[in-house]
Amino acid sequence: MNPTDHHDDENTTTGTTPAVGPAGELATVHHLPAREDGGPAIEGEIVSEEEWALYTDQQAQRAWRYAEYRRQGAAVARYTRTAVTHDRTVAAAKFAGRHTAYVFGGAGIVAKRVWEAKTNSRYERLIRAAEARGDAEELKHWEERAELAKEKRHRRAMDWLDAPAQIAKTLLLSALVAIVVLFGIGCLLALSFKDVSMIGAPFGAVVDVVRWITIAISVAWGPLLLAAPWIGLAALHHIGRRAEATPGWLARADGGGMDASTLLTADGIIAALRHLGIPAMNKAIKEGWTPRFELNPTREGTAPFKGYRAIVDLPMGVAPTMVADRREVLAKNLNRNAVEVWASDYGREKGGKAGYLNLYVADSGVMDKPTPPYPLLHEGSTDVFAGVPIGITQRGDVVSIPIAGSNAVFGGQPGQGKSNAVRVMVLGVALDPLAEIRVHVFAMNGDFDAYEPRLSQYEKGATTEHVESALAHLEALYAEVGRREGRLAELGAKKLTRAISQQHEDMRPLLVAFSECHELFGHADYGKQAADLAVNIVKRGRKTGVSTVYDTQSSRADAIPSQLVENVGANGCFAVKTWRSNDGFLGDGSFAAGIRATELRFNVDRGTMVATGMTDELFEIVRTFFVEVDDDRGWDAAADVIARAMAQLKPGTPVAGARPAPALETARDLLEDVAEALGDDEKAKATDVVARLRQLAPNHRPYQGLNADKLASQLGELGVKVTKVGVLTVFTERVRKALADRAADA
Numbered sequence: 193m194n195p196t197d198h199h200d201d202e203n204t205t206t207g208t209t210p211a212v213g214p215a216g217e218l219a220t221v222h223h224l225p226a227r228e229d230g231g232p233a234i235e236g237e238i239v240s241e242e243e244w245a246l247y248t249d250q251q252a253q254r255a256w257r258y259a260e261y262r263r264q265g266a267a268v269a270r271y272t273r274t275a276v277t278h279d280r281t282v283a284a285a286k287f288a289g290r291h292t293a294y295v296f297g298g299a300g301i302v303a304k305r306v307w308e309a310k311t312n313s314r315y316e317r318l319i320r321a322a323e324a325r326g327d328a329e330e331l332k333h334w335e336e337r338a339e340l341a342k343e344k345r346h347r348r349a350m351d352w353l354d355a356p357a358q359i360a361k362t363l364l365l366s367a368l369v370a371i372v373v374l375f376g377i378g379c380l381l382a383l384s385f386k387d388v389s390m391i392g393a394p395f396g397a398v399v400d401v402v403r404w405i406t407i408a409i410s411v412a413w414g415p416l417l418l419a420a421p422w423i424g425l426a427a428l429h430h431i432g433r434r435a436e437a438t439p440g441w442l443a444r445a446d447g448g449g450m451d452a453s454t455l456l457t458a459d460g461i462i463a464a465l466r467h468l469g470i471p472a473m474n475k476a477i478k479e480g481w482t483p484r485f486e487l488n489p490t491r492e493g494t495a496p497f498k499g500y501r502a503i504v505d506l507p508m509g510v511a512p513t514m515v516a517d518r519r520e521v522l523a524k525n526l527n528r529n530a531v532e533v534w535a536s537d538y539g540r541e542k543g544g545k546a547g548y549l550n551l552y553v554a555d556s557g558v559m560d561k562p563t564p565p566y567p568l569l570h571e572g573s574t575d576v577f578a579g580v581p582i583g584i585t586q587r588g589d590v591v592s593i594p595i596a597g598s599n600a601v602f603g604g605q606p607g608q609g610k611s612n613a614v615r616v617m618v619l620g621v622a623l624d625p626l627a628e629i630r631v632h633v634f635a636m637n638g639d640f641d642a643y644e645p646r647l648s649q650y651e652k653g654a655t656t657e658h659v660e661s662a663l664a665h666l667e668a669l670y671a672e673v674g675r676r677e678g679r680l681a682e683l684g685a686k687k688l689t690r691a692i693s694q695q696h697e698d699m700r701p702l703l704v705a706f707s708e709c710h711e712l713f714g715h716a717d718y719g720k721q722a723a724d725l726a727v728n729i730v731k732r733g734r735k736t737g738v739s740t741v742y743d744t745q746s747s748r749a750d751a752i753p754s755q756l757v758e759n760v761g762a763n764g765c766f767a768v769k770t771w772r773s774n775d776g777f778l779g780d781g782s783f784a785a786g787i788r789a790t791e792l793r794f795n796v797d798r799g800t801m802v803a804t805g806m807t808d809e810l811f812e813i814v815r816t817f818f819v820e821v822d823d824d825r826g827w828d829a830a831a832d833v834i835a836r837a838m839a840q841l842k843p844g845t846p847v848a849g850a851r852p853a854p855a856l857e858t859a860r861d862l863l864e865d866v867a868e869a870l871g872d873d874e875k876a877k878a879t880d881v882v883a884r885l886r887q888l889a890p891n892h893r894p895y896q897g898l899n900a901d902k903l904a905s906q907l908g909e910l911g912v913k914v915t916k917v918g919v920l921t922v923f924t925e926r927v928r929k930a931l932a933d934r935a936a937d938a
Contacts, residue, residue: 291433295425298432310345312338317480374398456489456500456526456553464525465504468518472509481507486538486548496561497588499554503538505547512537512549516786531559531793532586534813536786541810550810554586559797559815566616566817569833573623573840576701576739577690580620582613582806583816591806591814593617593762595627595739596688596701599730601757602743602801603777604766604789609799610743611639613764613816614705617741619830621703622646625842626693630704630851632662634711642828646837648846654708659715659722662706666725669704669738673729676736687735697844701737709742710751723753730759747776754780762805764814765789767797778804778811787811860892863910863931866903870924878903878920 245252275281308314315338323331378391462483465473486503493499506512515522516535523533532554539546567581567590574580579592593600600617602610621627622643631640633652644650649665651658676688679699685692693700706712706726713719713726729740742760744752747768757763758779765777767789774783774790783790787810789802803814820829841847869884870876876884878900885895885903904914907922911930914920 291429294429294432296428296432298428298430301431302428312342315341317482320480370398456502458483458485458488458502458504460526461489461502461504461551464522465515467525468515468521470510470514470518472514473507476507476510486545489553492552493554493585493587494589497554497558497584497586499532499552499558499586502551502553504549504551505545506549512539512547513784513786515549516788519786519788519791526553528553528556529559530791531797532556534786536810540785542808544810552586558586559800563799563815563817566619566819566829568620568623569819569829571836573625574620575690576621576624576627576703580617580623581817582616582620583801583814585807585815586813591803591812593620593806595621595703596737597734597739598761598805599734599739599759600741600762600764601752601760601777602741602764602766603747603752603773604745604768604801605794606745607798608766608792608794609801609816610745610764610766611637611707612799612818613766613801614707614741614743615639615643615819615830616817618643618703618705619819619833621701622834622837623840624701625840626690626845627701627703628846630665630702632658632665632704632706632712634658634662634706634708639707640705642831643834645848646834647848648850650848654711656715656717659712659718662712663718663722663725665704666722666729669729669733669740670725672702673733673736673738676738677732680736688737693737694842699737700845701739703739703741705741707743708745710744710746710748713753714746714748714750719750723756727753727755727759730756734761747773752776760805762803764801764803764806766799766801767792767794778802782811785810860889860895862906863912863927863934865889865895866907866912866922867924867927867931870922870927873924875921875923878914878922881922 239247242252246256315334318334319331319338374394375391377394381390381393382388384390465483466477483504483506486505487501489500489502491498492501506515512535516537519533519535520530522535523530526533534552536550538544538548538550541550544550563584568574576595577597579594581590582593583591585591595617602613604610618629618631618640621629629643629647630649631643631647631651633640634654636653640647640650640652651661676699679696680686680688680692683692683696688699688701713723715722726740726742729738733739742752742756746752754776757777763778765774768774768777769790771783771788771790774788775781778787778789782788782804787802787804792800792802799818800813800815802811804811806812806814819833821827838847865885865888866881869881869888882895882898882900882903885898889895900920903922904920907914907927911933912922912926914922
């Protein structure tokens, strides 16, 4: 009960017997006024001084009421603030504000379109942009377009002056023609029915049609007038929503709410570019610059690997590489993962325009979808002159890597799919009945053990003996390139073709693979010589059908020669950490051009590479097919394919054991060989002696890595002093004396 809501007639006494307290009473007793009707009190309670004041003091009652007002007001404010700031309330308010803004934004867009259609503002803006870029040709083009548009508008305005007379003439002529036609139809009906009154039947029918149309319009006119404003608002809302014409503070908390499958529009790309944080682009946009699309966002790919490609120009002061540097932000603005958005310099592509950005945006989640099975796993054959399948693009298109007339390099961090890429490539070549294949693996793994029946030469291991054998193989390949060049000249052909290979067994296509090639090129004694030979083979062997492929996990110059990377036709780079590694596998300047394997996620994008030279595109994101292997069971899916390849070989194609590794001489007497190389000469230059030793023992690997300084050092250890007479010179007498002394000591 409110303490201020008492009535005096309800006051009661507490009785006649006081309670006993500390001073003789239990509490202070206030005697209430006696009831008018008298009688004893039937109810009572003990109250404090404050409570008593609320019953008897109006000032205390007023203070209590004001305190209650404040408390209740604070509660109302608190509850109101909680309700207003609640996430659902904010979301609902933003929803309402956003969709209202869509209507106004759509109206602004329509108004702008109408204004630009009726004036030259669009051309003036483009002219200013061309002036800012200093593009005289583009400026002249837009000025001509502006003059043409102005002339057309003038002609339309003049046509409106003549329109009333033309409309009147047209209506009069149409009416006369209609009357004649209807009269003719009436005459035909009158003749047919032999009733003159039928002449007016067509006119009556026209009157009935007009009457029913009038009735229909009168019935529909009212609802149409009522619905027209709402239809207009819906249209404006649709236009505004597609253009995302809404203030940023009304944006949805989920980053715009774009679903992964939402259509990517030109407006969406422009909005993403606008928020890249590139000062020069922000300035251009404020000054009225509007991007031009060489290619509007176009759907590409085959299900389930699809995306959008767009080619758009950039303002003065903004290079495509600057956009590529902000690719992570661009991907965020487009609601994609960074690996699903690729921006590159369109000017570096064949037929491309400088200053334009080539943008590909894959559907969200494309990179996580499984790669289709290897297409030749169960049937089919290949033609190395047309290329062999190696993987698919982000669009789901099968990529064929060129073999004849090309070479390849694969690189990347360990375990990301380099060896599998070579396995897939070699497996495709194995299905060509004409092709010969040789493989060197500079490690003791079994990546190519299942391929062995199809390989005419197969060596593995990271030993010096294997390096020596591979070097001898490179020398033989270089000699083979020279032989084939001469053979092609005899045949009057400029390059090897399939027809020539089918007719001449000594001219069949040849692929030689060097897996983990850093062990070869990084060898202290033979690495440089191997690198020089490999580069020369790549440069000269393109037209002769001799192809090579290399894979390595290191991009250092002593692991993969830079000239080799620059001269091969196809490059594939799996996930790497630095731009140096990126350019080491894809060529100098690749990172700056937006060709970046650094964006691939380690282990997540395993089996995915950035590839160049495999398609007409500047680069492709290729997901290699996977040839399944189960190490626990010792099972390799390639074995069945190799068995099928063996069954369809052309007779005479070299296979296992046809070309055993060359026997290398491991023990020779340097003094005796030098004496033999000198012959009857009194002396000879050390460089000439080295050349004679190589001719004397071409398969003795130590002689292949020998030079004048090394020869002088080794002969010095054997007691033969090599004197520098202008150049290092070996004297025959000293060599013979050393041989005689050694024989005497024996």
